[in-house]
Amino acid sequence: MKYDKLPSRIFQTHRQQLAEMMEDDAVLLLFSNDIMPRSGDQSYPYCQQADMFYLTGIEQAETVLMLCPRHANAQLREVLFVQAPEASKQMWNGDTLTISQAQAISGINHVRYISDMNQITRETLLSTDKIYFDIPENVRQTCVVEDANMRNAKHYMSLYPLHPVLRLAPLMQYLRARKSDDEISLISQACQITAETYMDMLACVKPDVPEYVLEGEIIKGFLSRRATGCSFAPIVATGKNACTLHYTANNSTCKDGELLLVDMGAEYAHYAGDLSRTVPVNAKFTPRQKEVYTACERVFRYARTLYVPGMSINKIHQRVCIRMQQELINLGLFTEQDVHNETYPFECVHRYFMHGVAHFVGLDVHDAGNKDMTLDYGMVLSCEPGIYIPEENTGIRIETVMQVNDEPIDLMPQVPLSADEIETYMNQ
């Protein structure tokens, strides 16, 4: 692996915390992601199911975790199944984990080959009342492709139709939203790689440079700093492209006099970074660009102070919208009277700031957690106000990653922020 080996205590702690939340007489069957076909005989780079990584640290396919924390037979409380070595596969793909390597990574004593799974799960299920399954519950995505956990849930439900089933997702959402110190240092590492790469990339920003050249600099910067890759596809958007929130075509050319918006994140040891910044292509803001930029910067500086225990994403967003409304009125984008005539709150604001100001960040860049969850120590979220004015060819987003604290902590404080800092940095 590219990253420093993680201590198994990270995963042991996660399993212990989950065990405390699980119902008595219940067993969890958790399946690794499938290898996703691309075209012909090619597959996409393998991506482990996030909860599987969170609970075991195992990165390979054909892995199953069975947890039955209060089973009378101690041998059945925690069992990990991994694929057995196969000479023909090893010739092409390299070695798979041995039993002892899987034990060392996960901290699980009872590691067996997957061929033993049917017998061991049968013995456990017939002596247990309920089964937890981890079917996908992301509010932002319903996928037409059935994943391994959904497929196996249906399979086991048909084999054991009299066992009530339970949802794992709410438990994982609760746990994964609260990061340990180990996890926070991994996210910080991903953020450090992201920030350094961004600041190096700025040296290449100038009129007539294509967006994809900057995308290349980002990927090169990430990989050479030991990132596993990108936590999401980089957005490199000049001028009006920045008003497409998830613009990833990156095939235009940066023009003199335009602003450039970059939204990028490295992935280190499966944990995500997430950074957005906006700079003038020619290293000098026009007076109007500076006016809009500094309005967004003021909202950003204010928003960062709100990542304290007791808040929630929805509460932060509400306060940021109030502040944003005043800034947008001052920019002449709408009037107090327009606000008075709104059919729903912040209708005018939403024309120019149409996305949320925060999401959880962790194993997924948009990590487990919901918008009404009360923020607590150990939570990590993005902070990303933006102002988008297509008629002025302008899209601005300023984003960092914040750790919730009495004094909220910006995990990328080194990145130039004020218009003056940006111009000085780009001209040096």
Ligand SMILES: [Mn+2]
């Ligand atoms: Mn983000």
